[in-house]
Amino acid sequence: MFQKRLFLPVAVLVAVMFADAPFMILAAPYESTMGLVQKIFYFHAPIGMVMFLSTFVCGISSIIYLVTRRRSADHVAIAAGELAAVLGVIVLVTGPLWARKAWGVWWSWEPRLTSSLVLWLIFVAYLLLRRYGGPGSDRLGAGVAIFGMANVPFVYWSVNVWRTLHPKTTVVPTLPPLMRGPFWFSVVAFLLLYILIVLIRAGLERRRDDLEALYLAAEDGVDHA
Amino acid sequence: MRFLRTAWLVTRKDLLIEARSKEILLTTLFFAVSCVLVFAFGFVREGRAVTDAAAGILWIAIAFSGTLALGRAFERERQSETLRALMMAPVARPALYVGKLVSVLILLALVEAVVLPLVALMFQAPLFDHLPYVLGLLTTGTIGFAAVGTLFAAMLVRARSRDVLLPILLYPITIPVIIAGVRGTAALLQPEIDLPMARAWLAMLAFFDIVFVTLALWTFEPVMTE
Numbered sequence: 135m136f137q138k139r140l141f142l143p144v145a146v147l148v149a150v151m152f153a154d155a156p157f158m159i160l161a162a163p164y165e166s167t168m169g170l171v172q173k174i175f176y177f178h179a180p181i182g183m184v185m186f187l188s189t190f191v192c193g194i195s196s197i198i199y200l201v202t203r204r205r206s207a208d209h210v211a212i213a214a215g216e217l218a219a220v221l222g223v224i225v226l227v228t229g230p231l232w233a234r235k236a237w238g239v240w241w242s243w244e245p246r247l248t249s250s251l252v253l254w255l256i257f258v259a260y261l262l263l264r265r266y267g268g269p270g271s272d273r274l275g276a277g278v279a280i281f282g283m284a285n286v287p288f289v290y291w292s293v294n295v296w297r298t299l300h301p302k303t304t305v306v307p308t309l310p311p312l313m314r315g316p317f318w319f320s321v322v323a324f325l326l327l328y329i330l331i332v333l334i335r336a337g338l339e340r341r342r343d344d345l346e347a348l349y350l351a352a353e354d355g356v357d358h359a
Numbered sequence: 360m361r362f363l364r365t366a367w368l369v370t371r372k373d374l375l376i377e378a379r380s381k382e383i384l385l386t387t388l389f390f391a392v393s394c395v396l397v398f399a400f401g402f403v404r405e406g407r408a409v410t411d412a413a414a415g416i417l418w419i420a421i422a423f424s425g426t427l428a429l430g431r432a433f434e435r436e437r438q439s440e441t442l443r444a445l446m447m448a449p450v451a452r453p454a455l456y457v458g459k460l461v462s463v464l465i466l467l468a469l470v471e472a473v474v475l476p477l478v479a480l481m482f483q484a485p486l487f488d489h490l491p492y493v494l495g496l497l498t499t500g501t502i503g504f505a506a507v508g509t510l511f512a513a514m515l516v517r518a519r520s521r522d523v524l525l526p527i528l529l530y531p532i533t534i535p536v537i538i539a540g541v542r543g544t545a546a547l548l549q550p551e552i553d554l555p556m557a558r559a560w561l562a563m564l565a566f567f568d569i570v571f572v573t574l575a576l577w578t579f580e581p582v583m584t585e
Contacts, residue, residue, distance in 0.1 A: 200581040255531035262527055268519030277514055277582040281507060281532050284574055288535035288567055295559065296538050 141333070144326055151323040158316040171235040178228040180321040182250065184328045185221035188214045189253055191332070192260070193283025196276035205343055206336070208272050211279060213335035215260050217328065222254030245290075245297045252289045256282040362457075365450045369458025373432070374465065383431045384466060391424035391474050399481060413484035414544035418500070418537055420474050421467070425504055426526050428466050429512040432459070437516045452580040460509045460572075467501050489547045492557050499564035500540040503571060504533050510575040514582045539564050 159176045192214035199207035229247045230240040241247070260282065264275045377383055395416055402412035436442035445455050475497070479486040486493050511528050515521040530537075543560030546553040 200578065252531060252534050255534075259527045259531050263518070263524055266520045267515075267524065268517075270517055273582050274514045274518060277510065277578045278528055278532075280578060281510075281571070281574065284570055285532050285535065288563070288570075291563065292535040292538040292542075296542055 141330070145330060148323060148326045148330060151319070151326070155316070155320055155323055158319055162316045163312045171232060174228055174232045176316055176320045178225065178232060179317070180324040181221050181228070182225045182246075183321060184324045185218055185225055185250070185253075187325075188218040188221060188328065189257065189286065190283060192218060192257070192279045196279035196283075200273065200276045200280070206340065208276070209336040209339035209343070210332065211276065212264060212272075212339055213332045215257055215264070215275070215279060216335065217331060218257040219254065219261055221328075222250065222257065225250050226254060243297060245294045248297070249289045249293045252293070253282075253286065256285065362451050362454045365454035366457040366461065369445070369455055370461045370465070373459065373462035376435070377462075377466065383428055383435075384469060386431070387424045387428045387466065388470050388473055390427055391420045391470050392477065394420040394423050395474060395477055395481065403482070408482040408484070411541070411545045411548070413478055413482040413486075414541045414548055416482070417474065417478045417486075417544060418540040420478075421471060421497075421501065421540075422504065422530070422533070422537060424470055424474075425463075425467055425501070425508060426529060428470070429463060429505070429508045429529075430522060430525055432463055432466070433512040433516050442513070442516050446583060452583065453576040456509065456513065456575060456579040459513065460505055460575075463505045463509055464501060467505060471497055471501065484548050486544075486548070489552065489554075489557075492547055492554070492561070493544065495561050496540055496543045496557070496564065499561060499568055500536050503536040503564055503567045504529075506568060506572045506575050507532050510579060510582070513579070535567060536564065539567070 155176070159173055162173075162176075164170065164172070192211050195207045195211040195214065198204065199211060226247070229244075229250070233242055233244065233247070234240050237244075256278075260275055260278050263278055264271050267274055398412075398416040398419065399408070402409050402416065408416075433442070436445070446452065448455075475486060475493070478484055508525075508529050511532075512525055515524055515528075518524060539560040543557045543564070546556040546560070
């Protein structure tokens with residue numbers, strides 16, 4: 135229902151928002167110590183947030199799939215799992231780009247970056263299982279996704295404690311009000327884009343399923359004729 | 360009662376097979392020892408291991424040999440379709456999981472009983488000074504690792520490329536266990552022993568065990584039924 139009525143308006147809105155975002159980010163004040171480099175935050179942080187959300191979407195739809203065996207839940211799970219991996223790549227590329235300028239090193243085992251890497255590994259493993267696991271890998275994947283989701287608090291806690299054992303002064307910028315506007319604007323834009331892509335990807339998976347069912351039905355028909 | 364009895368029967372069956380062939384125990388044990396040696400060449404300088412290396416080597420050896428043992432334990436169930444037979448038995452499915460988990464744990468405990476003194480001896484690590492803590496970390500860490508590993512190895516029995524998928528799935532999920540085990544052990548091996556830190560890691564591992572054993576008991580049935 136959402137796909138038919140609201141898809142196009144939301145798609146147009148997202149397009150407008152992404153066209154407008156650069157101007158808003160340009161108009162936002164420069165951060166005093168980092169200058170231009172700080173602007174990557176409007177891109178990096180929202181994607182990080184959406185990636186985090188995606189891991190939970192994948193985990194929760196996997197629970198629904200295991201309990202109800204509803205195929206549509208599995209379609210959403212694989213869409214969210216793929217997006218978590220793709221968004222993870224963007225986060226893990228933009229993070230070091232910023233770190234190089236701000237801290238002088240590409241990779242500093244900063245807690246948040248490290249836990250993003252672990253989360254990303256989990257979802258790449260999920261995709262590898264779904265791709266190479268053979269028949270029945272949808273249910274196995276659901277099990278892995280649930281474990282991956284349950285693992286999130288443990289990963290965050292352990293990585294944070296591990297890193298604070300070796301304290302390191304880092305510049306943690308707190309957002310001044312004039313930067314907050316464009317930042318949340320970017321978050322909403324990426325969130326809407328995320329929802330659209332999940333719907334398209336889940337739709338593709340549903341059609342694949344339908345096609346498979348049709349093939350099976352056709353083969354049955356031939357057998358009985 | 361019936362649940363525990365079923366679990367015990369599965370454990371006993373595994374241990375009996377193992378006692379007769381000793382295949383998994385001996386190969387895993389030798390693999391763990393080779394792991395320790397290989398790492399020693401990387402982390403020993405002028406006769407002494409670099410800081411924290413002993414803790415890292417101990418846990419990596421456990422994780423690597425654990426993966427091997429898990430893979431072999433379920434490969435044995437696959438060869439003559441005995442896992443399917445077990446799943447067809449009119450018993451509680453989670454009891455089968457518990458049975459397999461306990462037999463894997465006993466196997467790993469035997470491996471650790473050799474690896475722990477070996478690491479202490481070769482890297483001059485005072486692992487026996489705070490034995491209750493070290494044993495606590497090893498027990499909770501191994502339970503956490505094996506709880507996830509037993510479920511994954513069981514569900515991969517029917518999957519293609521299962522040999523490579525097991526470590527791929529298992530390591531990212533058990534990273535908190537590895538961090539907690541290594542850091543907790545390292546806190547006990549420092550010149551100034553950090554008992555509160557070791558306790559914090561121990562608590563996290565215990566919590567990890569509770570969450571993941573519960574989850575595995577719940578997911579075992581829906582994931583394993585065809």
